[in-house]
Amino acid sequence: MMMTSPASLTPHPSPEIPVIAIDGPSASGKGTVAQLVAQALNFHYLDSGALYRLLALAAGRHGVSFDEEEGLVRLAEGLVIRFEGNEVWLDGAQVGDAIRTEECGNGASRIATYPRVRAALLDLQRAFHKSPGLVADGRDMGSVVFPGAMLKIFLTASAEVRADRRYKQLKEKGMHANIRQILHDIRQRDERDSARSVAPLQKCADASLLDTSSMTIVEAVDEVLTRFKQVRVRIGASSSNSFVG
Numbered sequence: 001m002m003m004t005s006p007a008s009l010t011p012h013p014s015p016e017i018p019v020i021a022i023d024g025p026s027a028s029g030k031g032t033v034a035q036l037v038a039q040a041l042n043f044h045y046l047d048s049g050a051l052y053r054l055l056a057l058a059a060g061r062h063g064v065s066f067d068e069e070e071g072l073v074r075l076a077e078g079l080v081i082r083f084e085g086n087e088v089w090l091d092g093a094q095v096g097d098a099i100r101t102e103e104c105g106n107g108a109s110r111i112a113t114y115p116r117v118r119a120a121l122l123d124l125q126r127a128f129h130k131s132p133g134l135v136a137d138g139r140d141m142g143s144v145v146f147p148g149a150m151l152k153i154f155l156t157a158s159a160e161v162r163a164d165r166r167y168k169q170l171k172e173k174g175m176h177a178n179i180r181q182i183l184h185d186i187r188q189r190d191e192r193d194s195a196r197s198v199a200p201l202q203k204c205a206d207a208s209l210l211d212t213s214s215m216t217i218v219e220a221v222d223e224v225l226t227r228f229k230q231v232r233v234r235i236g237a238s239s240s241n242s243f244v245g
């Protein structure tokens with residue numbers, strides 16, 4: 001991977017390829033929703049959190065401390081990763097389960113506070129922007145990575161609902177889970193992701209809020225698809241108006 005310069009903070013140069021940016025806190029269900037929306041539209045899917053998790057995992061494996069920004073940047077520049085369906089490879093080995101642990105998520109949240117680490121992952125994320133379209137989920141998809149996204153959603157749910165969902169998810173996988181610890185971790189992660197100075201977790205002004213606390217996944221997916229259709233119709237109408245005008 002090449003070093004990312006500040007110039008790459010400009011909007012992606014393919015505005016005609018639609019992007020749906022879905023940002024929100026951890027365990028909000030945005031990943032599941034984003035994936036299903038991508039499937040319904042036959043769009044590509046970017047799980048940007050997976051990149052931060054992969055880097056955290058690689059750091060652990062290469063003995064790079066989470067405090068060493070320079071070492072993390074070098075590691076990010078040399079990441080050898082591959083995504084295929086739900087699976088992901090690091091240095092040729094399958095790591096789909098390894099990156100999903102709470103430990104890896106917390107590590108990802110820590111290394112994501114470094115501006116140069118974030119910059120080093122920019123090009124990698126933008127490489128997912130391909131025809132016929134992209135659904136990208138994360139924390140800064142609408143604000144930094146794809147500021148020209150056609151639709152920006154801030155998808156959230158209360159911390160308690162998110163903790164409960166994460167708890168059930170872990171139990172289903174047969175993994176050990178403690179609901180109080182999960183709630184504590186979720187609050188701590190929210191705090192760190194929201195308080196950092198670079199690309200903090202926040203709803204940007206042009207994003208629309210989707211609170212899924214009392215929604216099913218199917219309802220949330222339908223809602224995103226409906227909003228996307230509305231935006232497309234609006235854009236179609238305004239471009240045909242400008243033709244007439």
Ligand code: DC
Pocket residue numbers: 026027048049050052053105108109112137138139140141189193
């Ligand atoms: O979405 P996730 O829980 O897999 O993300 C793990 C961590 O990575 C999250 O706590 C913060 C960081 N992250 C980020 O800073 N920016 C993104 N676009 C995605 C994730």
